[in-house]
Amino acid sequence: MTIVVGFVPTKEGRAALHRAIEEARGRSTPLVVINSNRGSRDFDDETSRLAEEELRELTSGLGAEGVQVEVRQLVRGNEPAEDLIAVANETDADLIVIGLRRRTPVGKLILGSNAQRILLDAPCAVLAVKG
Amino acid sequence: MTIVVGFVPTKEGRAALHRAIEEARGRSTPLVVINSNRGSRDFDDETSRLAEEELRELTSGLGAEGVQVEVRQLVRGNEPAEDLIAVANETDADLIVIGLRRRTPVGKLILGSNAQRILLDAPCAVLAVKG
Numbered sequence: 001m002t003i004v005v006g007f008v009p010t011k012e013g014r015a016a017l018h019r020a021i022e023e024a025r026g027r028s029t030p031l032v033v034i035n036s037n038r039g040s041r042d043f044d045d046e047t048s049r050l051a052e053e054e055l056r057e058l059t060s061g062l063g064a065e066g067v068q069v070e071v072r073q074l075v076r077g078n079e080p081a082e083d084l085i086a087v088a089n090e091t092d093a094d095l096i097v098i099g100l101r102r103r104t105p106v107g108k109l110i111l112g113s114n115a116q117r118i119l120l121d122a123p124c125a126v127l128a129v130k131g
Numbered sequence: 132m133t134i135v136v137g138f139v140p141t142k143e144g145r146a147a148l149h150r151a152i153e154e155a156r157g158r159s160t161p162l163v164v165i166n167s168n169r170g171s172r173d174f175d176d177e178t179s180r181l182a183e184e185e186l187r188e189l190t191s192g193l194g195a196e197g198v199q200v201e202v203r204q205l206v207r208g209n210e211p212a213e214d215l216i217a218v219a220n221e222t223d224a225d226l227i228v229i230g231l232r233r234r235t236p237v238g239k240l241i242l243g244s245n246a247q248r249i250l251l252d253a254p255c256a257v258l259a260v261k262g
Contacts (some may be wrong), residue, residue: 018218019256026157026158027157065177100250100251111242111247111250111251112236115250117247119231119250119259120231120242121241121260123149125258125259125260125261126258126259127256127257127258128250128256128257128258128259130253130256
């Protein structure tokens with residue numbers, strides 16, 4: 001059993017990671033963090049490097065606290081939803097944590113296609129947190 | 132702090148209630164169950180009565196186990212999403228639990244409007260479980 005979370009260096013990505021760490025600590029369940037920055041068209045090399053550094057900082061020290069964390073770099077060219085669901089299946093996850101953008105006063109927000117797909121296709125429960 | 136869940140007598144409604152009870156037990160957080168059957172056009176009197184009985188059975192005995200449960204009948208004529216979010220705000224909820232229909236091999240499933248609205252407008256994290 002694991003908790004699976006995808007990391008992206010945005011407000012909602014950080015909120016998801018923080019909550020996933022909390023859940024892993026509370027349930028004593030290993031955490032699998034998927035770093036989706038590498039190899040994506042949405043990130044240049046510098047952004048990827050900074051995101052990787054940030055992820056290292058956010059997860060370092062967790063082992064010493066008794067939270068088991070594994071970071072996976074996935075460069076398969078898949079949509080993030082596919083990667084998350086594949087890893088959730090493979091690790092027999094009991095929870096996937098995702099971040100959602102907070103609705104702003106201007107402009108109605110609809111659920112992104114990745115979030116919808118994860119919610120519908122996940123083999124386990126999905127915890128959606130706001131950025 | 133509370134966990135808020137809406138009860139409907141369907142497979143996904145029961146899955147949501149079961150998971151909400153588990154979470155309330157694990158976090159020692161009071162559970163607020165909203166019975167959305169009463170006063171809804173989707174339920175006739177007999178269905179409402181059976182749902183109420185089922186809900187009573189599912190929640191009775193929880194108090195003795197140390198899980199604090201409050202069942203609220205809401206007959207306001209609101210959409211379920213509105214009721215859930217109003218109660219989550221009022222009770223300073225830290226989690227809302229909702230049930231999603233499992234995707235079937237026939238026919239693509241999209242997220243219902245109530246689920247979308249709860250995910251986007253919730254003041255707290257939302258845990259989505261499959262029926």
